[in-house]
Amino acid sequence: MKITLLALALLMIVNPDEPGLATMNVGDFSGSDSDTMIPAGWETMRFRGLKPTEYSLTELDGRRVVKAVSEASSSGLLRREMIDLNEFPILEWSWKVGNLIEKGDVTQKDGDDYPARIYLMFDYSLRNLSWSQRNLIRLTRIVYGRVPSRAINYIYANQESVGLITENPYTDLVTMVVVDAGSENTGQWRTYRRNVLDDYRLIYGENPPPVEAIAIMTDSDDTGGSAVTWFGDIRFIGN
Numbered sequence: 455m456k457i458t459l460l461a462l463a464l465l466m467i468v469n470p471d472e473p474g475l476a477t478m479n480v481g482d483f484s485g486s487d488s489d490t491m492i493p494a495g496w497e498t499m500r501f502r503g504l505k506p507t508e509y510s511l512t513e514l515d516g517r518r519v520v521k522a523v524s525e526a527s528s529s530g531l532l533r534r535e536m537i538d539l540n541e542f543p544i545l546e547w548s549w550k551v552g553n554l555i556e557k558g559d560v561t562q563k564d565g566d567d568y569p570a571r572i573y574l575m576f577d578y579s580l581r582n583l584s585w586s587q588r589n590l591i592r593l594t595r596i597v598y599g600r601v602p603s604r605a606i607n608y609i610y611a612n613q614e615s616v617g618l619i620t621e622n623p624y625t626d627l628v629t630m631v632v633v634d635a636g637s638e639n640t641g642q643w644r645t646y647r648r649n650v651l652d653d654y655r656l657i658y659g660e661n662p663p664p665v666e667a668i669a670i671m672t673d674s675d676d677t678g679g680s681a682v683t684w685f686g687d688i689r690f691i692g693n
Contacts, residue, residue, distance in 0.1 A: 475692055476541075476691070476692035477542075477689050477691050477692065478535075478537065478542050478689060478691075478692075479687065479688075479689045480533055480535050480537075480668055480688050480689060481493065481496075481520075481533065481547070481668075481670070481685070481687050481688030481689070482687060483511065483518055483519055483685065483686060483687050484517050484518045484519070484686070484687050485518070486511050488511070488518070490511060491509075491511065492510070492511065492520070492531060493511065493520065495533055496531045496532065496533045497531070497532055497534075498529060498530075498531060498532070499529060499530040499531065499532040499669050499671075500529045501528055501529060504527065504528045504529070504675050505525075505526060505527040505528070505675070506527055506528070506529035507522055507523065507524040507527045507528060507529045507530070507671075507672050507673060508523045508524075508527075509521070509522050509529075509531050512684075514550070514684050515550075515643065517686070519684045519685060519686050520670065520684065520685040521682070521683075521684050521685075522570075522670070522671075522672035522681075522682065522683045522684070522685065523672075523681075523682050524569075524672045524673055524674040524680060524681045524682075525674065525680045526674055526675055526678045526679070526680070527673065527674060527675055528567075528671075528673035528674070528675040528676075529671070529673070530573060530670060530671035530673075531669060531670050531671075532573075532667055532668070532669040533667065533668050533669070534666065534667045535665070535666075535667065535668060536577070536664045536665070536666055537665040537668075537690055538664050539650055539651040539654065539662050539665065540651065541692055541693070542690035542691060542692050543649050543650060543651035543690075543691075543692075543693065544647055544648070544649055544650070544690065544691035544692075545572070545574070545608075545647070545648045545650050545688070545689075545690055545691075546645065546646065546647045546689050546690075546691055547572055547645070547646055547685070547686065547687070547688040547689075548643055548644060548646070548685075548686035548687065549570045549610070549643075549644060549683055549684060549685050549686060550641070550642060550643045550644070550684040550686075551569045551570050551610050551634075551639070551640045551641075551681075552569070552640065552641065552681065552682035552683060553569065553680075553682065554569065554612055554636070554637055554640060554681075555567045555568065555569055555674055555677055555679040555680075555681055556612070556677075556679065557612075557677035557678075557679060558611065558612035558677060559612065560609070560611050560612075560614050560618070560620060560623070560630050560632065561620065561623060563623045563624055563676065564676050564677065565612075565623075565676060565677060566622065566623050566624060566676045567673050567674045567675065567676050567677045567679060567681075568607075568609045568610055568611060568671075568672070568673065568681075569610050569681035569682075569683045570609070570610040570670075570671075570672060570681075570683045570685070571607045571609040571610070571670070571671045571672075571673075572607070572608040572668065572669075572670060572671075572688070573605060573607050573668065573669035573671050574605060574606045574607075574608075574650065574665050574667075574668055575604075575605045575665065575666050575667040575668070576604045576605065576606075576654075576662060576663050576664070576665055576666060577663045577664045577665070577666040604627055604628075604658075604663075605627065605628045605629070606629050606631060606650070606653060606654065606657065607622070607628060607630050607631065607671075608631050608633045608646070608648060609630055609631065609632055609633065610633065610634045610635065610683075611632045611635040612635060612636075613635060613636060614632045614635050615632065615635070616632055616633065616634060616635055617632065618630075618631075618632040619631050619632075619653075619656075619657060629657050631653065633646050633648070634646075643686065645686075647691075650662070650665070668688065670685045670688075
């Protein structure tokens with residue numbers, strides 16, 4: 455499954471806040487305690503057998519953000535939060551990508567690395583999956599730990615087209631959505647807004663279950679490369 459949406463990418467680089475919209479702040483990094491290494495309410499998402507990426511709160515460009523440093527490593531920071539997309543369909547976040555991963559390729563297992571991604575996990579019942587998919591998830595969880603039954607990743611890719619939507623090369627249970635790519639926008643803050651409700655309906659052809667967790671992630675284990683990224687605040691916005 456691969457969808458290229460250039461004119462209708464559902465991606466918006468946004469301006470300052472619109473007044474009067476209900477919001478749910480899931481990543482209030484700018485308001486985090488300066489004495490903590492990772493933000494309150496977030497936890498490390500590790501994969502067994504893989505060197506973890508280093509995450510830390512830091513000051514950059516006049517605000518508190520999360521810095522991710524990946525050296526042939528893979529892990530994320532995860533927040534467990536049930537979010538009804540019918541109430542809060544819009545996801546907004548910002549990041550500053552320091553560099554591309556040159557061997558990154560969203561279509562290949564050995565290129566499945568990204569300097570930045572927002573990882574949404576859905577409360578999707580295993581009973582809705584095929585027998586083979588259920589068994590694959592169970593086996594994968596034994597090897598790697600936490601594996602979602604359905605997920606969408608918003609990624610900063612290498613050279614792929616912005617708006618590309620494609621299955622993860624490891625599993626069709628995870629969908630990759632390219633929101634930015636190439637070196638033109640590295641080294642600067644970029645703010646994004648996605649209608650996750652619309653994205654889910656487009657990808658899966660049905661209404662979504664609640665989001666059960668959100669993660670930020672910088673990984674370079676498949677390519678053996680390296681990456682540095684800074685993550686800003688993350689929030690969901692109501693209708």
